[in-house]
Amino acid sequence: MGEGQHVKLGWLGEPPAGTVSSTWGIPWAAGTLQREEQLALLGPDGVSVPVQSWSAAYWPDGSVKWTAHAAVLPASSAGDYKITKGTPSSVDQPIFVTETENGIEVDTGVIICRLNRSGNSLIREIVRGGSRICSDGRLVAIREAASVISGQKTVREETFHSVILTAKVEQRGPLRTVIKMTGRHEIHGGGRQWLPFTLRLYFFAGQASIRVMHTFLYDGNPQQDFIKGLGISFGVPMRGPLYNRHVRLAGDTGWFSESPKGLMTMRLSDRVAEYYRRQMNGEIIEFDDQEDEAFLKLLNDSAVWNGFKQVQLSADSYTITKRTQEGCSWIRSAVGRRARGLLYAGGEGGGLAVGVRSFWQKSPTALEVDDTATDEARMTAWFWSPDAGAMDLRHYDTQTHVASAYEGADELRSTPYGVGNTSECVIWCCGSTPGASELDAMTELKESPPLLICEPEHYHASRTLGVWSLPDRSTPLKAQLEDTLGSIIAFYQEEIEQRGWYGFWDYGDVMHSYDPVRHTWRYDIGGCAWQNTELAPNIWLWYSFLRTGREDIFRLAEAMARHTSETDVYHIGEYAGLGSRHNVLHWGCGCKEARIGMAGLHKFYFYLTTDERIGDIMDEVKDSDFTTLNLDPMRAYYPKDEFPTHTRSGPDWSAFCSNWLLQWERYEDTAYRDKMLRGIECLKQMPYRLLTGPVFGYDPKTGILEHMGHENYGHHLIICMGGAQVWTEMAMLLNDPEWSGMLAEFGEFYNLSPEEKSRRTAGAINGKDWNIPMLSTAMMGYSAAHSGDVQLARQAWDILLNDRSHWHIGTALQSEPVPIAEYVRPVREIPWISTNTASQWSINLIVCLELIGRHLPAALEARNDK
Structure with missing residues (x-):
């Protein structure tokens, strides 16, 4: 169970200053924890702290693989927490939940929140100390419709409000309770409904704050349905004379502090x-x-200022304005660069604060409060500000550009119908107007939610998240490679900032390929623009976090997990369960494939944080193979034939396996395990097992793969989209020596000469399209470790570190300044960089250091490859 029979936990980043709530996950090696065993939490002083625990995944032997935990942790001195087997201490004042036919009431001991089960208003009211702090919490959306008649353009705006379809207690615990609400947005006055939403409210015992997770899906016509505004709105009682009412808005560093009636x-x-x-x-x-x-x-x-708002139109500019009343102008009050995204409004007896996470990163955003001079103000957190232009989700052209722009298909299937976006915010019910230090603490908590994490050694020893290595600087070459890995992360952190990879639909993604002539990424070249999980950068970033425990890498990976799981994947509609290949627009490519949204890309974030929304998404894709019945991933190469559809062993079938693995380990659903095993048995019966194909006939109903020949598609795609990581994890779980042997055979075979490939297979496999050797080095490492083949291990290292005839990094990245007149502003660049190379080279290196690190040469060898 770990040193001293406990698991040590520390804070991600700096320890929080005050009492905070946290939810986190802990992995367990197979057989270590049985499901009936209880767990206790010890504070830095060794005193037991109440904790709420539940199982999140299981090993094949029935033991617990991941546990999830929630606690309210008091301010404490520096030191580690510990999880140990034992009876958890009792909760003095647990959350109390009351359900009725019409609503749900949650009492944290500090606030009472009353929620509706139907109607427009989600939050009926929130009460603290007998006083109502908030009422009529609802979602709001604005649709913009434009028409041109006789050369005259007319723009009409329509306001929509939330309509509740379901409201349920998703988790009921003494320390943590989660309420999940679903619905749609309905036009004011009744009529059209659109934009499905999911809203989760997180409550913790003894806390006056509520975490809010807001997800919406786009189900409109992008040619007609333009979203002008999207947000969540609250009614806030305003008590006392106007000069005792207060508004606070977070600036870059300090606070905009005013009153409806200033003195x-x-x-x-x-x-x-x-x-x-x-x-x-x-x-x-x-x-x-x-x-x-x-x-x-x-x-x-003196004037009465009835409305205040802060609008962040871009990642680098915001404006605070105020006005006296509707019909009068907004007066510019302050400007800044990056607002911290928190608004408070209240009067005598307190008020409400709302903080939006990633406020400037996901611009255009806004915080607004109106009617502050009346008995009830209206506060709105805008996830998309109505002061910005409406969302334009149309494709960038009317045709595809397959040959010139590396777009994936001649079919124009660019549609946002079914993609989603999740926004996070926190609301605080305040008994009085908070001071600056208290407000600062709020902004820090909502921006970097407190998270307890294990030591990298524990993650590594548990073997729960695949094969990866811990940092090792024991030799000069190993130290150099660690420096290189760090420099790649640092380069992308700098690129996100200097290239401005921010915005509501873009934040969390990075670009695919670089243009050294224009000194910019190829943002306008079809398949070379946004990465969209191509070559598994998610896995690269999560491996990098697991082995280091660095907060900055976690936040980088977190943003990518949130974006790629929502915007790059379809949640409803004809492509549900599939994602869009890389493109100028995240949904722009005609290739809709399972590997873009496979569950294995997102499980890291789910298990580390227990995020329920990511859990939803992993469940959504469990049957994505059925979607290929209507959209065959190989339709451009294989016309309709006797098979229901076609699939490649990778990245299609490997992505299905990733989805099925999560269903098996989370819910112990053996039907998904059996479907995976059925495919493995089919591959065992192929003429050359995993070397066969990679394209097969496929029936999602049975899971059966049918032989269609050899070398019928490129083999590098089998392994570079996360397939290698999925298959090796399957080998760790299934205890099937033949499957492990098939993986080892593949790794050893990949880089054989065409002549040797042909000789071994009696001429059936002739070495066609076994491309980009670097992508295979992790599989080579697996094979070498499996068989003890030292020569193969050395070959893998030679390809990874020395061979410059293909994708290669090798040494720490060094950017160079772009001539001042050749770009719009000063930037630095690496002219040859591509995210494909950065991601896959890093993954393969991290895996090889684990599997064949002992065979790493003493120094890099000099080679003169053509």
């Missing part, structure tokens, strides 16, 4: 100046009717 007038006595300073601090002001009579007359004459 600044053309005359400001020392006495009033003191009032003014106290007002700015959020204190309640009490005037003396006699002593302050003259000032109160001035105050009555």
Whole structure:
């Protein structure tokens, strides 16, 4: 179970300053933890802390593979937490949930939140200390429709509000409760419904905050249905005189602090100046009717500011404005670069704060509060700001450009119908106006949710997430390779910033290929633009985190997991369960394939954080092989024949296996295990086992693969889209020596000469399209470790480190400045870079260091490849 029979836990990044809630996952080696065994949490002082635990996955032998945990952790000195077997301590004041026919009530001990089961309003009200803090929490969307008649353009906006279809208690626990609500957006006044949504609300015992996870799916016509605004809105009671009401907006570093009725007038006595300073601090002001009579007359004459908003139109610019009333102009109050994304509004007796995560990264966003001078203000967190242009989800052209732009198919299947986007925010129910330090803490908590993580050694020893290595600097060459891996991560972190890879639909992805002439990535060249999980950068980033525990890498991988699982994959419609290949638009490529959204790309984030939305997505793809009945992945190469559809052993069937593995280990659903085993048995019966194909006839109903010949498609695609990682994990789980032998055979065979391939297979396999040797080095390492073939291990290292005739990195990356006049602003570049190379070279190196690291040469060898 670990050193001292416990699992050590530490904070991702710096320890939080105060009491916080956290949910995290812990892996367990096979046979270590039985499902009936309880777990206790010990604090840094060794005292037991209440913890809520549940099983998230199981090993084939029935033991627990992953556990999930939730706790409310008090402020403490530096030190590690520990999970150990034993009875958890009891919760003094657990969450109390009451369900009725019409609603759900959640009592955390500090706030009471009443939710509806039907209607437009999701949150009926939130009460703290007997006072209502919030009411009528609902989703809002704005549709823009434009028409041109006789050369005159008319734009019409339609407002939609949420309509609840379901509301259920998804998790009911003493420390953590999750409410899941689904529905659609309905036009104001009734009528059309569209934009399906899922909203999750997370409650923790003793906490006055609620984490909100908002997901919407696009189900419109991109030629007609333009989303102008999308957000969540709350009613906030405003109590007391106007000068005792407060608005706070987070800037780059400090706070915009104002009131509907500020105390600044053309005359400001020392006495009033003191009032003014106290007002700015959020204190309640009490005037003396006699002593302050003259000032109160001035105050009555001063303007009343009824509305405030902060609009982040791009990743590098925001504006704060305010106005007196509708029909009057918005007055610019402040400008800045990157707002921290938090708004508070309230009066005497408290108010509501809402913080949007990745506020500037996912621009255009906005925070707005109106009617602050009335009894009830309206606060809205805009995930897409109505002050920006409407979303334009149309394709960038009316045709495809397969030959010139590496687009995947002649068919124009560019459609956003069925893609999604998830936004996160936190709301705080405040008993009084928070001070600057308290508000700062809120922004930090919503932006970097506290997460407990294990040490890299524990993740590694558990063998729960495939084959990867821990950092090793024991020799000069190993140290150099670790530096190179670090430099690749650093380069992409810098590129995200200097190239501005931000925005509502783009944040979390990186680009595919570089253009050294224009000194930019090939953003406008079809299949060379956004990466869309091509060659498994998700796995690269997660391996990099697991082996280092670095917070910056975790956040990089987290953003990619969130984006690629939502926007690159279809959740409803004819392509449900498939994703779109890389393109100028994330949904732009005509190739819709299972490997883009395979569950194995996202399981890292799910198991580390227990994120329920990612769990939904992994469940959505479990039957993605059936979608290929209507959209054969090989339709451009093989016309309709006697087979229901076609599949490649990789990346298609390997992606299906990834999806099935997650169903098997999460739910112990043996039907998905058996479907995977059926495919393996089919491959065993092929003339040359895994060397056969890679294209097969396929029937999703039975899972049977049918022989269609040899070398009928490129073999590098079998392994470079995550297939190698899926297959080796299957070998670890299935305990099937023949399957392991088939993988070893593949790794040893891949780089044989064409003559030797032909000799071994009696002329059936002649070495056609066994491309890009570097992509096969992890499989070579697997084969060498399996058979003890030292010569093969050395060949793998030679290909990975020395052979410059193909995709190669080798040494630490060094960017160079672009001549100042040749790009729009100063940037640095690596002219030859591609994300395909960076991702796969890093993955193969990390795996080979684990499997055949002992055979790594003492130094790089000099080669002069043509």
